[in-house]
Amino acid sequence: MKALVQRVTEARVEIDGAVSGRCGPGLMILVCAMQGDAEANADALAGRIAKLRIFRDDDGRMNRSLLDTGGGALVVSQFTLSADTSRGNRPGFSAAAPPDLGEHLYEHFVTALRAEGVTVETGRFGADMAVHLVNDGPVTIPIER
Template sequence: MKAVVQRVSEARVEIDGAVVGRCGAGLMILVCAMQGDTEANAEALAGRIAKLRVFRDEAGRMNRSIRDTDGAALVVSQFTLAADTARGNRPGFAAAAPPETGEPLYEHFVAALRAEGVPVETGRFGADMKVHLVNDGPVTIPMER
């Protein structure tokens, strides 16, 4: 699985003008299931993100995790993270898991992150979404598992 993790002061996702998920201070996580990914990959990535120390401590260092700060996460499926731009001008997405396996893996990732003690809201798999966020820092970290 691939993810782009952004530390945010707030984030929300809208579908057809209606807010379907939001969080305050915490993490905006774009996630993509790749061909060959398993539930174990989803669990491992969720565990790493829950423990990722990207929040400031008293000394101003990035030394605290989302669990340490009682933050929340907004998780949005994003198959375009699988983009292959090696040839031509149009990205290819063949490395992304097909929807029939990608959606259950996305849902498993969300459940695994919740099991790590992180409050999670989501977008809607496969929907045309508008994502709004205020990147804090900015801090943006790509991750794979």
């Protein structure tokens, strides 16, 4: 699985003009299931992100995790993270998991992140969404598991 993790002061996702999910200080997580991924990949990714030390400590160093800060997470499915831009001008997305598996692994990732102790809100798999966020830092980190 692939994720793009952004440290945010706030984030929200809207579907048809209505807020579907939001978080205050914490993480905006865009996530994509790839061909060959399984629930173990989602579990490993959730554990890695929950413990990722990218929040400032008292000395201003990135030394605290989402669990340490008590922040929340907004998780949004993002199949375009699978983009292959190696040929031509139109990205290919064939490396993404098929939609049924992608949705299952997205939901499993959300459940696994909650099991780590993180408060999680979400978008809706496959929906056309408007994502609003204030990136803190900015800190944006790609992760693969």
